[in-house]
Amino acid sequence: MAYPYTHEKEVRILSKHFGEPEARTVEGWKARGGYQTLSMAFEMGRNAIIDEVKASGLRGRGGAGFPAGVKWSFMPQDGGRPHYLLCNADESEPGTFKDRELLRWAPHQVIEGMIIAAYAIRAEQAYVYCRGEFFETTQILARAIEEAYEAGYLGKDILGSGVNVDITVHCGGGAYICGEETALMNSLEGRRGTPRIKPPFPAQAGYMGMPSTVNNVETLSSIPFIIQEGADAYRANGTAESPGTKLFCVSGHVRRPGNYELPLGFPLMELIDDVCGGMKEGRTLKGVIPGGSSVPILNAEECANCEMSFEGVIAAGSQLGCAAVIVMDDSTDIVKEVRRMVGFYAHESCGQCTPCREGSAWAEKILRRIEEGRGTEEDLDTLMEVTSQMEGTTICVLSDSVAAPVQSSINKFREEYLSRIRTGEKAGVA
Amino acid sequence: MSEARRIPFNNPGWAGNTGEFQLTEAQVRGDEYVGKRPPEGGHPSGTSTYPYMLAEKDPEAPLFEGAYQERFEKIRSRYPDARSALLPSLGMAQELRGHLSPETMEQVAQLLGLSPAYVRGVATFYTMYNKRPVGRFLIQVCTNISCSLCGGDDVLQAFLNNTGTEMGETSEDGNFTVMEAECLAGCGFPTTVQINSRYYENVMPKDVPEILERLKAQGE
Ligand SMILES: Cc1cc2nc3c(=O)[nH]c(=O)nc-3n(C[C@H](O)[C@H](O)[C@H](O)COP(=O)(O)O)c2cc1C
Ligand code: SF4
Ligand code: FES
Numbered sequence: 001m002a003y004p005y006t007h008e009k010e011v012r013i014l015s016k017h018f019g020e021p022e023a024r025t026v027e028g029w030k031a032r033g034g035y036q037t038l039s040m041a042f043e044m045g046r047n048a049i050i051d052e053v054k055a056s057g058l059r060g061r062g063g064a065g066f067p068a069g070v071k072w073s074f075m076p077q078d079g080g081r082p083h084y085l086l087c088n089a090d091e092s093e094p095g096t097f098k099d100r101e102l103l104r105w106a107p108h109q110v111i112e113g114m115i116i117a118a119y120a121i122r123a124e125q126a127y128v129y130c131r132g133e134f135f136e137t138t139q140i141l142a143r144a145i146e147e148a149y150e151a152g153y154l155g156k157d158i159l160g161s162g163v164n165v166d167i168t169v170h171c172g173g174g175a176y177i178c179g180e181e182t183a184l185m186n187s188l189e190g191r192r193g194t195p196r197i198k199p200p201f202p203a204q205a206g207y208m209g210m211p212s213t214v215n216n217v218e219t220l221s222s223i224p225f226i227i228q229e230g231a232d233a234y235r236a237n238g239t240a241e242s243p244g245t246k247l248f249c250v251s252g253h254v255r256r257p258g259n260y261e262l263p264l265g266f267p268l269m270e271l272i273d274d275v276c277g278g279m280k281e282g283r284t285l286k287g288v289i290p291g292g293s294s295v296p297i298l299n300a301e302e303c304a305n306c307e308m309s310f311e312g313v314i315a316a317g318s319q320l321g322c323a324a325v326i327v328m329d330d331s332t333d334i335v336k337e338v339r340r341m342v343g344f345y346a347h348e349s350c351g352q353c354t355p356c357r358e359g360s361a362w363a364e365k366i367l368r369r370i371e372e373g374r375g376t377e378e379d380l381d382t383l384m385e386v387t388s389q390m391e392g393t394t395i396c397v398l399s400d401s402v403a404a405p406v407q408s409s410i411n412k413f414r415e416e417y418l419s420r421i422r423t424g425e426k427a428g429v430a
Numbered sequence: 431m432s433e434a435r436r437i438p439f440n441n442p443g444w445a446g447n448t449g450e451f452q453l454t455e456a457q458v459r460g461d462e463y464v465g466k467r468p469p470e471g472g473h474p475s476g477t478s479t480y481p482y483m484l485a486e487k488d489p490e491a492p493l494f495e496g497a498y499q500e501r502f503e504k505i506r507s508r509y510p511d512a513r514s515a516l517l518p519s520l521g522m523a524q525e526l527r528g529h530l531s532p533e534t535m536e537q538v539a540q541l542l543g544l545s546p547a548y549v550r551g552v553a554t555f556y557t558m559y560n561k562r563p564v565g566r567f568l569i570q571v572c573t574n575i576s577c578s579l580c581g582g583d584d585v586l587q588a589f590l591n592n593t594g595t596e597m598g599e600t601s602e603d604g605n606f607t608v609m610e611a612e613c614l615a616g617c618g619f620p621t622t623v624q625i626n627s628r629y630y631e632n633v634m635p636k637d638v639p640e641i642l643e644r645l646k647a648q649g650e
Contacts, residue, residue, distance in 0.1 A: 025463065094575045094613035095575060095617050097618050100616070104460060132558045133615075135481055136459055138479035139460065140460040142476025143465075146472060168476075171478050172558075173517050173555075173556025173557070173558045187517065188514060189514050190514045190517060190544075190552065191552060253579060257617075257620075326576055340574065340575060341575055
């Protein structure tokens with residue numbers, strides 16, 4: 001029974017067992033080759049693991065694309081203080097829905113990756129920070145962790161190796177900003193989820209002021225394959241700068257939305273037209289947000305030659321982010337959708353930085369005015385100016401996430417804004 | 431597909447149930463795998479994941495006694511300090527009482543040795559903590575970008591119409607509170623709706639009356 005939907009062009013490594021309920025159990029996971037990498041990893045030793053992950057070129061899947069092995073190597077080598085591994089399962093970026101699938105269909109893959117990562121960075125305690133809404137998902141994860149304890153893969157002296165790792169599931173309280181790594185640490189400490197000024201970086205002073213590493217669920221899920229098959233096998237997929245496969249979360253106006261695991265560098269139009277079955281009946285493509293709602297919108301022309309790798313999407317004029325591909329057809333009301341996204345960021349701004357707090361609220365107000373046909377042409381200039389002051393001036397990049405959709409949509413769909421302003425009509429909206 | 435295997439609606443809890451597959455709703459949601467977890471929380475690693483949003487709520491329930499006391503202690507044991515246990519403790523208080531009143535926050539503060547003002551400051555930062563009572567079923571409809579593109583606003587409107595409520599207000603029979611939600615990470619299966627602890631995906635306006643009936647009849 002195939003996980004709807006699947007496609008023959010997929011290279012299913014992380015998602016291989018999606019849709020198989022038995023794969024959730026520890027026995028089922030072992031029967032599928034799981035948990036073999038633990039003793040391999042303990043035998044390799046910490047430095048060799050970090051070298052292998054560095055060699056694989058695995059880049060963080062949480063949005064920024066920072067090389068995972070390099071991040072691990074920032075952790076202090078000496079003992080003494082407790083180290084922490086924090087798995088980021090806060091998945092809240094609009095358009096993203098991959099971590100939930102990884103957690104509920106392949107929970108042991110994440111656990112196995114976490115054990116190896118914790119060992120490599122000398123952490124005995126690891127937390128999975130799950131967004132609070134994931135009740136069903138965290139029940140599955142918690143059961144899987146319990147089974148892993150029963151099977152001796154977690155706890156003290158794992159498989160007689162002398163390695164100790166504990167995993168605890170922690171549920172958030174509903175706040176997008178807690179996905180930002182320093183906000184996550186504050187939230188885990190029982191504080192308001194406000195981002196911290198960096199430096200110090202988490203590897204120096206993270207959770208409880210101790211050396212910590214934050215990695216995304218998908219990043220950690222990729223580790224067992226790298227240990228099992230080696231860096232070269234991992235590099236067999238993807239591009240030189242963006243190795244490996246990636247779960248692409250495709251949503252919006254395609255016939256078959258869903259998660260598709262494809263090599264990085266896969267052409268965007270092939271993803272839309274072939275893998276996802278194309279646009280809905282009689283519709284044409286208007287634009288794509290290729291990496292979750294905080295990256296610039298691409299118009300149809302820019303999509304034509306866009307390759308879905310970190311470097312490829314930058315070349316096309318946007319960012320890969322977490323590869324949440326939001327597809328919009330000619331029925332899309334750009335003004336309304338941009339207003340909706342900006343409204344989200346205005347709501348989720350933690351309020352610490354004035355440009356972000358004030359800027360996002362103003363941008364939403366002005367956009368709503370335009371949407372309701374009460375805008376002026378000067379409003380577009382004001383929007384551009386307000387959002388340009390929001391870039392690079394704040395503690396975290398949530399602020400920049402407001403600028404991206406506003407500026408890119410005004411630049412690329414200006415006529416649509418102007419018609420709304422001049423006539424109150426939705427011109428260009430089929 | 432036999433009747434027992436047929437999944438009600440388009441797809442409750444199931445990602446993309448418009449293709450070909452044969453899984454029961456319980457298999458999709460993981461109910462069979464998770465089973466019935468013990469009231470005192472099972473293994474401490476997962477104690478903070480308990481189903482916080484239950485239909486039955488008692489605003490006067492004691493904090494925390496019996497099995498809940500045990501759960502509280504297990505949660506506390508997983509962190510290096512008491513403050514870190516604040517969010518899970520607030521979640522547990524809400525599970526019991528349905529919302530966090532100022533008195534509830536004060537009690538949680540006392541249990542963890544924190545000041546009431548501090549706890550209020552933290553609790554008000556997070557949207558999942560209800561500051562006032564909600565209905566037996568808290569219905570949260572995503573209207574963010576991907577759902578919005580596929581008719582999320584219409585689904586929200588259908589819930590409001592069919593429950594006869596205004597946004598955020600509770601229906602007269604005390605059953606339903608409908609709210610607009612931000613992205614729930616089910617964007618490929620729009621519209622995604624969270625009802626208490628469960629996700630309903632691919633919800634269309636026409637499904638709404640049936641979902642509400644099911645809630646009244648089965649409590650989930
Ligand atoms: C506003 C904001 C929200 C974020 N949300 C998430 C999130 O939900 N999940 C995630 O993994 N990373 C998120 N990140 C990125 C994290 O800060 C961090 O870079 C990431 O978890 C590191 O993991 P990686 O190196 O494995 O990608 C967010 C960043 C920002 C600025
Ligand atoms: S940029 Fe916005 S969300 Fe980030 S720290 Fe500043 S106010 Fe908070
Ligand atoms: S946009 Fe609705 S679930 Fe993500």
